[in-house]
Structure formats: structure tokens, C-alpha cells
Amino acid sequence: MSRREAIESAVRILAPRIPRHEFEAVTDHALGSRGLHTASPETAAWLSLTAYIRHRLTDYDDLLDDGYDMESARFFVLDDMNAVLEEWGSPRRVQADDEAE
Numbered sequence: 001m002s003r004r005e006a007i008e009s010a011v012r013i014l015a016p017r018i019p020r021h022e023f024e025a026v027t028d029h030a031l032g033s034r035g036l037h038t039a040s041p042e043t044a045a046w047l048s049l050t051a052y053i054r055h056r057l058t059d060y061d062d063l064l065d066d067g068y069d070m071e072s073a074r075f076f077v078l079d080d081m082n083a084v085l086e087e088w089g090s091p092r093r094v095q096a097d098d099e100a101e
Helices: 003-014 020-032 041-057 060-065 070-087
Strands: none
Touching: 003 020, 003 041, 020 041, 041 060, 041 070, 060 070
16 A cells, blocks of 8 residues: 555545545645654644644634734634534544644
């Protein structure tokens, strides 16, 4: 199994109802990110999925632009992120402790 296939499989498990265009974006990000290059496919898929949701589907970047620090901005979008994960059928949720890292 190629790395792409392993990441695609992990994304499908993590978000079985993710829309196709977002599935492609998350997979491509997981494969193209230098920081995720050495991560396991499952870890790369999760981190890419949560980053995609945070930056594309919440007000996170707007909060940063408005002067909020990263930790506060992540706190304020946590519920929105988890709502998307639920909508996409994910068995996992982002925890406040995860966001503090």
C-alpha cells in the first residue's frame, strides 16, 4: 500500500462522510506537508483533517487577525470543529487539551 493509499484509508475512517473535494484537500495536505512527512498515516490524516477544518471552516484565522492569541482562538473554534467532525461521521473529537499543544 502506498503512503497516499494509507492516508486516504485513514481519512475515510476518521471522516467517512467528508465531502469529496475536502477529502482530496485533506489528503493532499497530509502528503505535501513537510511536518507530516515522517508521521504515521493515521497521525498525518488526523492532523491534516483538523488543520483543514480549523483554517477553512471556522473563524480561527479571523480571530488571529483580530488579535487573539493562538490558544484563545483555538478554544473559541473548538465546538465548531467538533460539529464538522460529527457531521462528517468522525468517531474522534478535538479535545481542549489537544488544542493547548
